[in-house]
Amino acid sequence: MIAGTAHHPVFANLLMAVLILLGVISFFQIKSEVIPSFSRVRVRVSVAWKGASPEEVEEGVCIKIERAITGIDWVSGES
Numbered sequence: 001m002i003a004g005t006a007h008h009p010v011f012a013n014l015l016m017a018v019l020i021l022l023g024v025i026s027f028f029q030i031k032s033e034v035i036p037s038f039s040r041v042r043v044r045v046s047v048a049w050k051g052a053s054p055e056e057v058e059e060g061v062c063i064k065i066e067r068a069i070t071g072i073d074w075v076s077g078e079s
Helices: 002-007 009-029 054-069
Strands: none
Touching: 002 009
């Protein structure tokens, strides 16, 4: 290929122009984002409190977490 372009300089220049043109076209078609879009599917919160009864965990931790996240529009209380 190198020997062919050495004997035909017009072909080498044409090939270079085509590659530059394809590079410029590709540059403007590349999708780039500063902050990518994503969706939250599911968040699970688990609480472990050794030695506590379920009622103590619910009153001491779970209810406080539920109150803290109440009002956030993308959070639902469904499990």
